[in-house]
Amino acid sequence: MPPLQKHRLHWRRALFGVTTMAAAAAFAAVIVPWGVVAPRSVEHLVLSPAFLPYVLSGLVGLFAAVHAVVSLRSPELADVAREDDAHPRWLSRLCILSILLCCYWVLPETVGMLASAIAVTGGLLWLGGERRWPVFLGIALLLPAAIYLFFVTVAQVPLPTGELFG
Amino acid sequence: MDALLQGLELFLSVENFVAIAIGVAVGVIVGSIPGLTATMAVALALPFTFGLDPVTSILLLVGIYKGGVYGGSITAILVKAPGTPAAACSVLDGYPLAQSGKAGKALKMALYASCTADLVSNLALIFLAGTIASFALQFGAPEYFWLICFSLTVVISISGTSLLKGLVSGLLGLLVSTVGLDLVYGTQRFTFDNFNLMSGVSYIPLLIGLFALPEVIDFYLRKAKPLAVRGADASRVSWPEFRRCLPTILRGSGIGVAIGAIPGAGATAAAFLSYGEAKRTSKRRENFGKGEIEGVAAAESGNNGVAGATLIPLLSLGIPGDVVTAVILGAFMLHGLTPGPLMFEQNLDMIYAIFVGILFSSVVLLIAGSVAIRQFVRIADVPPHILLPVVLLFCVFGSYAVQNQMFDILVMFAFGIVGFIMMRIGMAAAPFLIGFILGPLFEDNLRRSFLISDDLGVFLRSPICWIFIALTVFSLIVGLRREYQMRRTAKAVEADS
Numbered sequence: 068m069p070p071l072q073k074h075r076l077h078w079r080r081a082l083f084g085v086t087t088m089a090a091a092a093a094f095a096a097v098i099v100p101w102g103v104v105a106p107r108s109v110e111h112l113v114l115s116p117a118f119l120p121y122v123l124s125g126l127v128g129l130f131a132a133v134h135a136v137v138s139l140r141s142p143e144l145a146d147v148a149r150e151d152d153a154h155p156r157w158l159s160r161l162c163i164l165s166i167l168l169c170c171y172w173v174l175p176e177t178v179g180m181l182a183s184a185i186a187v188t189g190g191l192l193w194l195g196g197e198r199r200w201p202v203f204l205g206i207a208l209l210l211p212a213a214i215y216l217f218f219v220t221v222a223q224v225p226l227p228t229g230e231l232f233g
Numbered sequence: 234m235d236a237l238l239q240g241l242e243l244f245l246s247v248e249n250f251v252a253i254a255i256g257v258a259v260g261v262i263v264g265s266i267p268g269l270t271a272t273m274a275v276a277l278a279l280p281f282t283f284g285l286d287p288v289t290s291i292l293l294l295v296g297i298y299k300g301g302v303y304g305g306s307i308t309a310i311l312v313k314a315p316g317t318p319a320a321a322c323s324v325l326d327g328y329p330l331a332q333s334g335k336a337g338k339a340l341k342m343a344l345y346a347s348c349t350a351d352l353v354s355n356l357a358l359i360f361l362a363g364t365i366a367s368f369a370l371q372f373g374a375p376e377y378f379w380l381i382c383f384s385l386t387v388v389i390s391i392s393g394t395s396l397l398k399g400l401v402s403g404l405l406g407l408l409v410s411t412v413g414l415d416l417v418y419g420t421q422r423f424t425f426d427n428f429n430l431m432s433g434v435s436y437i438p439l440l441i442g443l444f445a446l447p448e449v450i451d452f453y454l455r456k457a458k459p460l461a462v463r464g465a466d467a468s469r470v471s472w473p474e475f476r477r478c479l480p481t482i483l484r485g486s487g488i489g490v491a492i493g494a495i496p497g498a499g500a501t502a503a504a505f506l507s508y509g510e511a512k513r514t515s516k517r518r519e520n521f522g523k524g525e526i527e528g529v530a531a532a533e534s535g536n537n538g539v540a541g542a543t544l545i546p547l548l549s550l551g552i553p554g555d556v557v558t559a560v561i562l563g564a565f566m567l568h569g570l571t572p573g574p575l576m577f578e579q580n581l582d583m584i585y586a587i588f589v590g591i592l593f594s595s596v597v598l599l600i601a602g603s604v605a606i607r608q609f610v611r612i613a614d615v616p617p618h619i620l621l622p623v624v625l626l627f628c629v630f631g632s633y634a635v636q637n638q639m640f641d642i643l644v645m646f647a648f649g650i651v652g653f654i655m656m657r658i659g660m661a662a663a664p665f666l667i668g669f670i671l672g673p674l675f676e677d678n679l680r681r682s683f684l685i686s687d688d689l690g691v692f693l694r695s696p697i698c699w700i701f702i703a704l705t706v707f708s709l710i711v712g713l714r715r716e717y718q719m720r721r722t723a724k725a726v727e728a729d730s
Contacts, residue, residue, distance in 0.1 A: 083658060087401060104420035113683045116415035116422050119676050123408045127401055134397040157454045164453050171629050172643055184629070188622040194453055195618025206619060214626055222269055223277060224634040 077139050084135025091128035095121055163194055179229030184211035240585025243288055244593075249586075252285070252293040253594050257601045260300020261307075265609065267314040267441050267624075267631040271301025272556045279564060287568035288583060292590040294564055295544070298557050299594050302500065302540050303347040303602055306533055310339045311612050312624050314445035318436055319500035319536040321666050322508050324444055325391065326521065326528030333524055337610050338468035342526050343533045344602040345475060346482045350534035352595045353486035354493065354541030358548070359588045365494040365542070366549040372495055374681035375692045379701035380495070381675045384502045385667070386705055387509035389712030393522055393661035396716040402660050406668025407675070409434055416673075417680055429640040436670065438632040438645035443666060445628050446649025447656045449621050470526070478530040481511045485531050489538015496546050496554040500539040501670045505663070507535025513711055541591060548572050548584065 103117040112118060154160055167190045174183035189207035197203050218224045256278075263274040274297045282290035305317030310327030323343060330339035357365065372380070385403065392399020412423045413433030424430040485507035492503035511531030512521045521528045544561075546552040551573030553559035565572050570580060577584060612620065632645040652662050682691050692698060 098423070102421075102423040102425060104415075104422070106418050106420065109418075111683050111687065114417055114680055116418055116420050120408060120411055120422070123404050123411075127404045127408070130397050130400050130404070134395075134401070137397065152455055154454055160453050164450065168646055172639065172646065175639065180630070180633070184626055188626060191453075191622035191625065192618065195621065197618055202619075206622070210623055211626060214623075214630060218630050218634060222263075222273070222634060224630070225637055226630065226633060227639070 080138030081135045084131045084133075084138055087131035088128045088135065091124045091131060095124035095128070099124065160194065163190070167191060167194070175227040175229060177229050178231050180226040181211060181215045182229065184215065237585050239582035241589060243582055243586035244589045246289075248286065248289045249292055249590055250593075252289045253296045253590060253597050254601070256293040256296020256298075257300040257594060257597045260297040260302075261304040261598075261601050261605045262300075263297070264301035264304025264316045264320075265307040265605070267308060267316055267437075267445060267627050269631060269634060270317055270437065271298050271305075272560065273634070274301055275557050275560045279560060279567075282564055283567065287565070287570055288586045288590065290564050290568060291561065291587055292594070294561050295587075295591055296594050296597065298561070299351060299537075299540050299598055300601060302537055303344065303351075303533075303598060304605070306343045306347070306536070307340065307605065307609050309444075310343060310529070311336055311609065312445065312620065313448050314624055314628060315440060317500075318440050318666070318670060319504045319539075320532075321440060321444060321501070321663065322391075322504035322532035322536065323529055325508065325532065325663060326523070326525050327532075329522070329524035330526065330529065335468045335524070337606070338470055338526065339529050340606045340610060341470045342474075342478065342529045344599065344606060345470060346478070346485070346530040346533040347537040347602070348595055348599045349479075349482050350486040350489055350537040351540055351598060352592075353483065354490050354538045355588075355591050355595060356541075357490045357494075358541045358544050358591065362545045362549045365490070365545050369494045369496065369546055370550070371695065371697060373695075374678045374685060375694055376697045376701070377495075377674065378678040378682055378692065379698050379705065381502075381671050381678060383701045383705045383708065384506055384671055385675065386708040386712060387505045388664040388667060389709070389716065390509035390512045391505065391522075391661060391663040391667070392716075393659070395659060395661075396713075398658070398660040399664045402655065402662065403664035403668040406665035406670075407672040408668075409439075409665075410669045410672025411676065416677055417684070429638065433673070434669075435632075435635050435641050435644060437635045438641040439648045439669060440666065441628045441632055442645040442648030443652040443662045445624060446645065447652040447662075449625050449628075450649065450653045451656065452617055452621055474526060478527050481507075481515070481527050481531045482534040484510060485534025486538040489535045489540075490542040492535075493539035493542025493554065494545045496552050499555060499670065500536050501667070503539045504532045504536040505667050507531045507538075509708075513708075513715075518715075544591070548576070548587075549574070551576075 105117045109115045305320030306323040309315035309320040309323045315321040327339045388403040489503045543554040632641045
């Protein structure tokens, strides 16, 4: 591996360690006191609801610090073998994917799970490069409908029908 | 002897054979669908047993349970979407095998290991139920605590290429498991007044999100198509391969039986413990996590070894070890039967009939599994751009099905993003899962021990505590030593290059 790339890798790993350490400290200092309701007095420290979160954040910080130090000294097998093969338009694809995934969260209450599933499956097929219309329509329409029917009738899961159709 | 003959007579009816066959087949199908668990299938099948004979009812439910436990591994191996939490361990080596065109081999080894472990577990149930149940009864909070500590050391074996990142991952899993209402004081922890989080983070959406969703996201952001599982193959498990894995399978079965007999310990811990032990003792340990067939055998034998053993405390003591056995206990009660020592005196013929049926279910599992593999392996032929939207569909429907709420879909997406980030930074997701699953047991037993006694000596109160302390220390030393050796090798490789 070229020395410059090796140098970058080591720093990247160290950065991960330092970031994780800072996140653990922030978690222990802000999130735990804010998010854990502890009784005013507890019989034993271990019985406090905040005990384990504090211990765990401390340990995360400790291991992250050790990782930062060790990273600058010795290699990791995974990093040596890692290759970067991101899609040239990965950012726009990420945006489209995020919107499609959000549809699964936002749409079912309004248009129902089946319509949402058809829309998202169609979107993902298109994003994946499927341009054969018979295949596209067959998979985007029939498969979600079949799986929906299985869940609703066989598994008796009351999937949302949506305000529009329900 | 008379009771045994009566039991055989009771079992030998067409209804029983059909019930086992249908049960196992339904279990395999349901178990293979992410989000639909064996528990759910057993609960849904319960109303169908009202009109059946007691033995037929129990065999139908046990068949579903056993099929479900095995079925979870199918999609874990093929599309990295474990059908059950315990099957997550099969992802570690099963999925890399599938990616390298050996999906058939991985599935077949999973089946053979499952059936062998199931048989061992059934034999343990039949011949050792009393002994194992009395051993399991000696487990109090401190013993459980050390058992969980020992189980957590498996994180070292499943940390992938970086032990420190694996440890951080495991700790994060433990931290996420603290979300919800506190068990001792009933106060809120990280729920931020969100009603959906009061009972904690649901493990099925977390599991699906952590393992299946990162693959989906990664596929759409990559240039190539790395998920392409190469064509459905006819790869088989050769006899030498099976023979090589047999000690691992038997050890995994033993671990499964021991863990399964202890109420509440769970199949996930057994699968990961079996995997960790196999990796520790294997001559091919460097291949683990990259597609080692022995890894699949270890995970599946640990997972399925639990199936028969969970019935030990149920039948011998009347104590359900997990949710599925609680539902089966309900089926017993619906038919006016109360499992426990009295049943062995009053309904011994029925017990023998159930034992014979359970033994027969291992054979049915082998047949149903072989048929299922032939059908399911075709999934490997489907191009990833078509397969992944369908996988996502199952992930979304399955996550919703757990509690019939949209919030679980959000949880699945959130942990999908976490899993994707972990994947990109080279942090193994398996330690996160094991931390999350064992976290509540760890904390609960730690605090219950302190409630029993203020004295720290409570943690050393019995030989069982000492045995698990010794195992924990041994496992830590061996694991850390191996990690150190791996680092030295990596350093040497880097120096050479």
